[in-house]
Amino acid sequence: MRARTEDLLTLRDGGPIDAALRARLAADPDAAREIERLTRVAEDLRRLPVLEPPPGIWERIAAETAARRQARIGLRSRAAAAAAAIAAVALLWLAAPWRAADRVETATAPADRVETAAAPSETRPARLPLERAAEPDSGADYAAPRVDYADRRLDSADRRLDSADPREDYARLVAESARLELMLSELDGSPRLMNAGTARTIADLEDYIGLVDEQLSYAEARGVDLRYREALWRERVDVMNALLYVRYAQAQRPTY
Amino acid sequence: MSSRFPTAEPEWLERARRGDMHAHARLYEAFAPMVYTLACRMLASRTHAEDVLQETFVEVIRKLHTWRGDGEFGIWVRRIAVNKCLMHLRSCWVSRQAPLDAEPCAPPGGDAADGLLLERALAALPPTARAVVLLHDVEGYTHQEIGRLMGRTASFSKSQLARAHDRLRELLNDDVTRTEVELCEPVLKTC
Numbered sequence: 001m002r003a004r005t006e007d008l009l010t011l012r013d014g015g016p017i018d019a020a021l022r023a024r025l026a027a028d029p030d031a032a033r034e035i036e037r038l039t040r041v042a043e044d045l046r047r048l049p050v051l052e053p054p055p056g057i058w059e060r061i062a063a064e065t066a067a068r069r070q071a072r073i074g075l076r077s078r079a080a081a082a083a084a085a086i087a088a089v090a091l092l093w094l095a096a097p098w099r100a101a102d103r104v105e106t107a108t109a110p111a112d113r114v115e116t117a118a119a120p121s122e123t124r125p126a127r128l129p130l131e132r133a134a135e136p137d138s139g140a141d142y143a144a145p146r147v148d149y150a151d152r153r154l155d156s157a158d159r160r161l162d163s164a165d166p167r168e169d170y171a172r173l174v175a176e177s178a179r180l181e182l183m184l185s186e187l188d189g190s191p192r193l194m195n196a197g198t199a200r201t202i203a204d205l206e207d208y209i210g211l212v213d214e215q216l217s218y219a220e221a222r223g224v225d226l227r228y229r230e231a232l233w234r235e236r237v238d239v240m241n242a243l244l245y246v247r248y249a250q251a252q253r254p255t256y
Numbered sequence: 257m258s259s260r261f262p263t264a265e266p267e268w269l270e271r272a273r274r275g276d277m278h279a280h281a282r283l284y285e286a287f288a289p290m291v292y293t294l295a296c297r298m299l300a301s302r303t304h305a306e307d308v309l310q311e312t313f314v315e316v317i318r319k320l321h322t323w324r325g326d327g328e329f330g331i332w333v334r335r336i337a338v339n340k341c342l343m344h345l346r347s348c349w350v351s352r353q354a355p356l357d358a359e360p361c362a363p364p365g366g367d368a369a370d371g372l373l374l375e376r377a378l379a380a381l382p383p384t385a386r387a388v389v390l391l392h393d394v395e396g397y398t399h400q401e402i403g404r405l406m407g408r409t410a411s412f413s414k415s416q417l418a419r420a421h422d423r424l425r426e427l428l429n430d431d432v433t434r435t436e437v438e439l440c441e442p443v444l445k446t447c
Contacts, residue, residue, distance in 0.1 A: 006418035038421060041428075042393040044374055053292035053309055054302075058284050061313045062277065068318070 003031045005038075012038050067196040071203040166226055173233035180240040187247050198246065205243040212236045261330025262286045269329060273320050280317050287330065288313070291337040294395070298341045298387050300379035308344060312337045338391065342405060345383045377427035385420035392417050 003025055010017045011025055012035050025031040212235050219229045264286055272279035291312050295305035315336050323332055378386060384406070391397040391405070392413070402413040 004418070005422050006414055009414070009418055009421065037425075041374075041421065041424060044370070045378070045390070045394050048293075048297070048371055048374065050289045051293045051296050053288050054306065057288070057306055057309055058281060058313075061284065061310055061317070062281070064310070064314050065277075065280070065317050068314075 003028065003034065005034075008035050008038060011035055012042075063196045064199045067200040068203045071200050071207060166230060170226060170230045170233065173230060173237055176237050177233060177240060180237065180244055184240065184244055184247065187244075201246055202243065205239055205246065208239050209236060209243065212239065261328060261334065262290060264329045269325070272317075273323070280313075283316070284313055287316075287333050290330065291333065294334065294337055294390070295341050297375075297378060297394075298338075298390050299344055300383075300386065304344055308337060308340045311340050315340070334395070338395070338405065342387065345387060373428065377424050380427055381420055381423055385416050385423065388413055388416040389420040389424070 007017065007021060007025065008031060009015075011022065011031075025035075212232055216229065216232050216236070218224075219232060264283055268279045268282045272283050288309060292305055292309050295308035295312075296302060299305055299308065312333070316333055319336075323329070378389070381389065387406075388402055391402050392399065397405070399410040399413040399417075403410040406412070
């Protein structure tokens with residue numbers, strides 16, 4: 001019976017093998033010749049010459065590395081600025097006059113006045129305090145049209161998520177974000193060869209997600225209003241969609 | 257055992273870890289042939305090998321600060337390169353690619369007839385069998401390690417190695433392959 005290649009390879013490599021089989025193969029001249037041949041093939045494979053890479057690849061690596069580094073530096077400074085801005089806005093919001101007024105009124109005013117002050121449908125200010133401070137008539141009511149960024153995002157996204165309960169939208173955004181995260185992780189590792197522009201776009205998007213995450217952690221930790229956090233989750237979902245699109249396109253793109 | 261890997265001067269490694277681009281270039285010069293050779297043989301395509309070379313060094317530079325310095329630098333680089341090669345083999349795009357589309361990797365010249373024959377036979381193996389035979393017989397990985405890298409078992413690696421050697425034997429004894437190599441040799445040498 002002809003010896004199995006797997007057994008001959010085990011014998012060649014000094015692996016564990018049944019004693020009876022070892023004895024039988026040792027007595028078989030064909031098996032001995034085959035082991036010798038297998039040893040020679042492995043040696044020949046190891047002796048194959050080292051290949052020199054073609055020129056120009058280092059330049060591509062250097063360009064991609066530089067682009068990534070530049071993007072990281074840019075994002076880091078933008079992240080720092082944005083984090084500082086968020087911190088400032090949150091602090092101003094916490095110390096805002098209407099909150100102080102609410103507190104004073106709650107403590108001193110009759111019940112109907114309290115209702116008037118607290119009655120607007122939104123539980124958050126209609127405008128950011130900084131905008132209000134810039135108005136000549138800063139004592140005007142807060143029911144003026146809202147212009148802040150978070151609202152613009154909410155308005156556009158209301159087409160997709162318009163449940164009556166904001167907590168439901170919030171939960172759906174978190175779930176959607178997790179779903180996109182999973183899809184991204186299923187794309188095989190980092191993309192293949194890419195030009196510096198694509199690498200930079202991907203790095204930018206990834207860093208931007210990091211920035212949104214930073215803002216989210218801050219907002220969660222400070223218990224910032226649900227609608228602000230919802231806007232951040234929506235931003236995260238949008239950016240992840242964009243990243244998924246770029247990564248998917250990159251994975252599909254034949255290089256030559 | 258003397259190292260099969262190129263070595264890197266500790267001073268250059270330290271400079272590279274601090275982000276010095278000249279040091280990165282030095283590391284590339286030292287280790288690029290090793291990575292390119294491994295990728296070329298494993299993927300049987302120069303185009304994919306160039307991709308792997310680029311991806312490997314971008315990652316080496318990006319993660320240099322995580323290298324603890326307690327092992328051989330070449331082994332660390334090789335591990336990254338092997339992972340990149342396996343990722344290429346797994347990717348749908350590569351698996352859809354007909355093997356004939358790939359530009360074969362050929363030795364640069366010299367007494368290359370036998371080498372060419374072996375290169376050709378190696379390139380004709382199914383991708384997984386080719387990866388296993390290279391990782392085991394050339395790179396010295398154990399079946400356990402190969403199984404882990406491929407998300408399979410050690411037995412899978414053993415059977416792939418046996419299958420690879422059976423196929424190599426057929427290809428190396430095949431007169432057609434030999435004739436093809438002899439005919440192609442001048443062309444391959446200039447590739």
